[in-house]
Amino acid sequence: xxxIITEGKAxxxxxxxxxxxxxxxxxxNRDLSVTCIKAWDNLYGIPKQTRKGRKRSLQSPxxxxxxxxxxxxxxxxxxxxxxxxIKILEALSATGLRAIRYAHEIPNVKEIVANDLLPAAVESIxxxxxxxxxxxxxxxxxxDANVLMYRNKSTNTRYHVIDLDPYGTATPFIDAAMQTxxxxxxxxxxxxxxxVLAGNGYPEKCFALYGGTNLAGHDATHESALRLxxxxxxxxxxxxxxxxxxxxxxxxxxxxxxxxxVRTNPTEVKNLQHNTMVTYMCSGCGSYHNQRLGRQTKRExxxxxxxxxxxxxxxPPVNVRCNFCGGAHHIVGPMYAGxxxxxxxxxxxxxxxxxxHEDEVYGTRKRIEGMLTLAKNELETPFYFTPNRVSSxxxxxxxxxxxxxAGLGSLGxxxxxxxxxxxxxxTNAPWETIWYVxxxxxxxxxxxxxxxxxxxxxxxxxxxxxxxxxKESESKLSFEPNDQSGRVEKLRKLKIVRYQENPTKNWGPKxxxx
Numbered sequence: 001x002x003x004i005i006t007e008g009k010a011x012x013x014x015x016x017x018x019x020x021x022x023x024x025x026x027x028x029n030r031d032l033s034v035t036c037i038k039a040w041d042n043l044y045g046i047p048k049q050t051r052k053g054r055k056r057s058l059q060s061p062x063x064x065x066x067x068x069x070x071x072x073x074x075x076x077x078x079x080x081x082x083x084x085x086i087k088i089l090e091a092l093s094a095t096g097l098r099a100i101r102y103a104h105e106i107p108n109v110k111e112i113v114a115n116d117l118l119p120a121a122v123e124s125i126x127x128x129x130x131x132x133x134x135x136x137x138x139x140x141x142x143x144d145a146n147v148l149m150y151r152n153k154s155t156n157t158r159y160h161v162i163d164l165d166p167y168g169t170a171t172p173f174i175d176a177a178m179q180t181x182x183x184x185x186x187x188x189x190x191x192x193x194x195x196v197l198a199g200n201g202y203p204e205k206c207f208a209l210y211g212g213t214n215l216a217g218h219d220a221t222h223e224s225a226l227r228l229x230x231x232x233x234x235x236x237x238x239x240x241x242x243x244x245x246x247x248x249x250x251x252x253x254x255x256x257x258x259x260x261x262v263r264t265n266p267t268e269v270k271n272l273q274h275n276t277m278v279t280y281m282c283s284g285c286g287s288y289h290n291q292r293l294g295r296q297t298k299r300e301x302x303x304x305x306x307x308x309x310x311x312x313x314x315x316p317p318v319n320v321r322c323n324f325c326g327g328a329h330h331i332v333g334p335m336y337a338g339x340x341x342x343x344x345x346x347x348x349x350x351x352x353x354x355x356x357h358e359d360e361v362y363g364t365r366k367r368i369e370g371m372l373t374l375a376k377n378e379l380e381t382p383f384y385f386t387p388n389r390v391s392s393x394x395x396x397x398x399x400x401x402x403x404x405x406a407g408l409g410s411l412g413x414x415x416x417x418x419x420x421x422x423x424x425x426x427t428n429a430p431w432e433t434i435w436y437v438x439x440x441x442x443x444x445x446x447x448x449x450x451x452x453x454x455x456x457x458x459x460x461x462x463x464x465x466x467x468x469x470x471k472e473s474e475s476k477l478s479f480e481p482n483d484q485s486g487r488v489e490k491l492r493k494l495k496i497v498r499y500q501e502n503p504t505k506n507w508g509p510k511x512x513x514x
């Protein structure tokens with residue numbers, strides 16, 4: 001009656017008639033999640049915090065135990081071990097595959113609650129738990145995920161790790177999860193509704209679900225999707241005097257996946273306003289300008305101590321019409337404005353992936369290495385642009401990435417690749433500089449024919465706009481290779497899986513189980 005599916009160290013009994021949701025394409029998601037929970041345990045887990053002397057609500061299960069062992073030469077050796085302490089909630093478990101993999105593959109796991117609303121799914125979880133002999137760790141549970149979390153909150157039951165991987169949006173589960181997660185805990189959130197979160201057809205639904213709108217129609221719409229999800233998480237946490245720290249935020253295939261650390265810290269909640277922004281996006285040329293909603297200034301008290309002064313932001317940063325092409329501005333957001341990743345965390349994930357994991361168990365290991373290497377080297381500045389799109393506005397052949405990076409680098413600006421989209425660049429250069437570099441490359445190589453261009457087109461208006469650039473920039477601009485272009489080219493030439501090819505025919509999101 002069953003097919004046996006092996007993924008990682010788990011073996012799942014999967015019925016021939018599909019009554020429970022399972023998508024093999026999500027193995028990358030599960031491999032990455034296992035690796036990230038291991039990294040969180042190593043860097044921020046309870047034994048680490050206990051050694052620092054911090055009080056934690058679930059401290060005792062993770063205490064270190066020491067015992068002495070007598071050696072052959074008569075001396076004594078002290079052995080230190082950590083008791084299993086990690087409590088994990090997989091709120092929407094389906095087959096239980098993810099929970100069983102966590103039980104098999106993550107050290108220090110004490111208990112995993114594998115919850116689902118469908119009775120057929122919970123029966124499947126029970127069979128799979130028994131088949132994998134992890135009954136002592138994985139507890140199947142039939143309940144509404146929110147009801148379960150709010151009930152746990154009322155009994156002061158906390159989880160170190162909460163994994164939300166629903167079919168569609170995770171929005172309905174965020175509030176309950178924020179109240180149930182332990183201090184310094186790890187929350188893993190997936191949203192697969194990218195037609196709403198990153199598309200341009202449902203701005204009203206995007207705002208209703210996530211409290212903001214995305215960069216509709218822009219190349220960087222997938223990064224705006226990540227920032228909308230993080231903004232929702234930050235706003236939900238702030239209501240309970242909590243703040244979030246994004247450890248890793250990825251746009252993957254047909255979904256976004258974020259890993260955040262949640263801590264109770266009323267002082268950090270004050271930074272929420274400054275870390276929230278709206279963006280003015282030109283509907284003509286695609287240039288954008290970010291406007292933070294809060295302002296922070298460093299002040300010095302009479303006693304000589306520095307402190308932060310919080311005030312209202314000043315704006316807007318743009319005119320009614322775009323200064324470059326005359327197009328109208330669209331307002332998008334609000335969304336998260338801070339850093340998407342934590343370098344220390346990514347380094348630990350890459351170390352575990354390289355030193356502790358094997359290809360036979362973790363089939364997407366090379367892709368984890370490639371995607372996280374790109375994420376680690378990304379600039380923290382919001383959004384990216386695609387030279388291909390910029391060139392299409394100006395109507396000339398696309399220059400190579402290293403040429404564009406060399407031009408921006410010669411003017412003192414930094415550039416990086418992005419994990420979210422191939423052939424795209426993140427830079428801290430303003431759009432005036434980007435247009436100047438592209439415009440100069442076009443005119444120097446005689447790639448533009450103004451006489452044949454439509455005088456009402458946005459490209460013509462940019463090419464004939466003498467206010468873009470300055471004489472100082474003209475004396476510095478060079479397209480010869482430099483440190484910036486060398487750094488980007490070095491990363492591009494690494495033999496890593498930077499962007500995944502389609503693994504199977506007609507792959508992607510699956511329909512809900514019948």
